[in-house]
Amino acid sequence: MQPSPRHPKKPVRPSALQAESLQQTRREHASEIAEDYVEAIADLALAQGEARVVDLARRLGVTHVTVNRTLARLQRDGYVTARPYRAIFLTAQGHALADTCQRRHATVVSFLRSLGIAEKAAEIDAEGIEHHVSTETLAAFERHLRRATRR
Amino acid sequence: MQPSPRHPKKPVRPSALQAESLQQTRREHASEIAEDYVEAIADLALAQGEARVVDLARRLGVTHVTVNRTLARLQRDGYVTARPYRAIFLTAQGHALADTCQRRHATVVSFLRSLGIAEKAAEIDAEGIEHHVSTETLAAFERHLRRATRR
DNA sequence: GGCAAAATGTAGCACATGCTACATATTGTA
DNA sequence: TACAATATGTAGCATGTGCTACATTTTGCC
Ligand SMILES: [Mn+2]
Ligand SMILES: [Mn+2]
Ligand SMILES: [Mn+2]
Ligand SMILES: [Mn+2]
Numbered sequence: 500m501q502p503s504p505r506h507p508k509k510p511v512r513p514s515a516l517q518a519e520s521l522q523q524t525r526r527e528h529a530s531e532i533a534e535d536y537v538e539a540i541a542d543l544a545l546a547q548g549e550a551r552v553v554d555l556a557r558r559l560g561v562t563h564v565t566v567n568r569t570l571a572r573l574q575r576d577g578y579v580t581a582r583p584y585r586a587i588f589l590t591a592q593g594h595a596l597a598d599t600c601q602r603r604h605a606t607v608v609s610f611l612r613s614l615g616i617a618e619k620a621a622e623i624d625a626e627g628i629e630h631h632v633s634t635e636t637l638a639a640f641e642r643h644l645r646r647a648t649r650r
Numbered sequence: 651m652q653p654s655p656r657h658p659k660k661p662v663r664p665s666a667l668q669a670e671s672l673q674q675t676r677r678e679h680a681s682e683i684a685e686d687y688v689e690a691i692a693d694l695a696l697a698q699g700e701a702r703v704v705d706l707a708r709r710l711g712v713t714h715v716t717v718n719r720t721l722a723r724l725q726r727d728g729y730v731t732a733r734p735y736r737a738i739f740l741t742a743q744g745h746a747l748a749d750t751c752q753r754r755h756a757t758v759v760s761f762l763r764s765l766g767i768a769e770k771a772a773e774i775d776a777e778g779i780e781h782h783v784s785t786e787t788l789a790a791f792e793r794h795l796r797r798a799t800r801r
Numbered sequence: 802g803g804c805a806a807a808a809t810g811t812a813g814c815a816c817a818t819g820c821t822a823c824a825t826a827t828t829g830t831a
Numbered sequence: 832t833a834c835a836a837t838a839t840g841t842a843g844c845a846t847g848t849g850c851t852a853c854a855t856t857t858t859g860c861c
Contacts, residue, residue: 512693516770518711520777521686525849527778528679532818535672542663553838560669565819567840572817584826584839614790619667626671627678627782636775639765676819683848704808716849718810723847735809735856802861809856819846826839831832 531630541597549586610640682781692748700737761791764798
């Protein structure tokens with residue numbers, strides 16, 4: 500122990516709440532890659548009928564090796580089906596997640612745009628922010644958009 | 651190659667932009683832990699005069715082992731000074747980062763609160779969102795706050 | 802001063818997520 | 832149909848970030 504704290508123990512933020520917040524953030528990070536992948540797969544399936552490893556690599560900004568290993572995880576976790584040298588398809592679970600994520604992504608981008616943020620910055624920031632937006636916050640974003648639109 | 655795409659190649663989002671966004675998000679994740687640590691160290695230094703490993707562990711919701719290894723990285727990267735069995739202190743570089751992060755954290759929380767989000771949810775979401783807020787978006791949040799306050 | 806409790810340090814494991822280099826399969830086309 | 836280009840797969844490396852179990856040091860207190 501150290502001698503004398505200059506101030507009585509009065510943490511600016513309660514440790515318990517910050518610990519809880521950070522743990523939540525870590526959980527969100529763990530599911531984040533799955534979310535971005537299923538979103539990209541759904542996009543590609545819509546745009547060109549199917550998603551190939553090489554498309555995903557280009558889209559996600561990683562090598563095909565990384566895509567491959569991640570797809571194995573997604574398959575293990577029930578989000579996609581994939582056979583060697585074939586296209587990748589979403590399971591029902593994957594589709595459900597993709598829908599949720601696409602909708603949430605669009606909402607976050609629109610919300611940022613409504614604050615006057617430029618298209619490109621809105622896209623870039625949304626890609627990170629989207630994974631940390633709770634149901635309550637998403638609802639607040641939608642509420643704000645409805646208000647901004649009505650005017 | 652696969653036979654015939656049902657639609658002409660018209661990706662919903664351009665691959666290049668999404669790749670760039672995701673790469674930016676990954677870069678932000680790489681600096682995120684450093685940001686949360688220096689913020690916590692600054693908080694603790696203010697509240698009780700110094701930051702100890704055990705305080706950080708409680709605060710960050712991880713074991714003291716994780717704190718230890720992370721502190722080695724922060725030391726390597728010039729954010730903190732630490733000697734065995736002693737308290738941890740921020741370098742000038744660490745202080746600068748902590749100030750920026752504390753200010754940004756406070757802005758994000760206030761912004762979410764101004765949208766009607768409850769205290770706890772605002773804290774939790776802000777802990778993740780803060781690391782993905784660009785200068786432009788932070789400015790927009792501040793602008794919005796000034797407007798909301800003035801009324 | 803000495804001892805028990807607390808704090809700190811370290812060894813070693815697991816998993817995620819990126820990479821390069823190289824091997825194999827598929828496909829478009831000459 | 833063969834072959835070159837493209838796509839896909841795999842081995843092996845690095846780093847980050849979490850953990851448990853155990854060793855060592857420091858500290859509060861009798
Ligand atoms: Mn994203
Ligand atoms: Mn994040
Ligand atoms: Mn944070
Ligand atoms: Mn923070």
